[in-house]
Amino acid sequence: MITTWFNASEAVAFGEEIADEVEKLFPADERQSKPRNARKEQNKLGALLIRVKAFSSRTPLNIYKKAKFLNTVKWKLRDAGHDEQFVNDVVALLTTSLNA
DSSP states (O other), X not given: OHHXXXXXXXXXXXXXXXXXXXXXXXXXXXXXXXXXXXXXXXXXXXXXXXXXXXXXXXXXXXXXHHHHHHHHHHHHHHHTTOOHHXXXXXXXXXXXXXHO
16 A cells, blocks of 8 residues: 555656657747747647646546656756746646646
8 A cells, every 4th residue: 555655657657758748849949049929838738737637637646646746847857958947837837737
């Protein structure tokens, strides 16, 4: 029982998948040179947020698994070269989707 509580491998794998999708949608080098279009960025993230909500509804996530998921996304995006504000914004959006 306790081992399943700490088994976050599925959450980590999904976090890597989501971080890869965010990186495809918003490459770090491209974000610096292009002007931002907030409406377009919101539309692109909409599908990702729906996927996160679906994942959290079909896979029971305790606080440890949620933290592992969000931490995986955060560090993968930071390692890809995204600035701190962008990473924090993405993690905040994903956090609200996990809690919904």
